[in-house]
Amino acid sequence: MSCGEPHETDCSEILDHLYEYLDQEMPDQACEKFQEHFDECSPCLEKYGLEQEVKKLVGRCCGHDDVPADLRSKVMSRIESIRAGEAPAQESVDESDSSASPRKKLA
Numbered sequence: 001m002s003c004g005e006p007h008e009t010d011c012s013e014i015l016d017h018l019y020e021y022l023d024q025e026m027p028d029q030a031c032e033k034f035q036e037h038f039d040e041c042s043p044c045l046e047k048y049g050l051e052q053e054v055k056k057l058v059g060r061c062c063g064h065d066d067v068p069a070d071l072r073s074k075v076m077s078r079i080e081s082i083r084a085g086e087a088p089a090q091e092s093v094d095e096s097d098s099s100a101s102p103r104k105k106l107a
């Protein structure tokens with residue numbers, strides 16, 4: 001996925017390390033690179049926003065890293081459809097989720 005504009009940091013590099021950035025495992029210098037890239041590349045910014053939603057959703061759902069398989073597949077299919085340009089990225093993942101499925105809580 002690319003907006004077609006040349007960037008100092010390649011989109012694939014950004015997306016490859018998106019989780020490290022989200023988990024704040026990046027050195028400061030790399031964070032700056034990411035922020036710069038998000039400023040000028042809306043496809044990557046959308047992807048970043050979506051991953052943030054996923055993280056929030058997962059955190060609220062069970063409070064640890066074990067994601068229930070159905071939630072994970074749901075989220076992944078949503079990411080795939082957004083990646084394919086079939087769904088608006090602005091639509092919030094968690095709002096549409098609340099009524100669609102019973103929330104499974106791990107005891």
Ligand SMILES: [Zn+2]
Nearest residue numbers: 011014041044
């Ligand atoms: Zn990009």
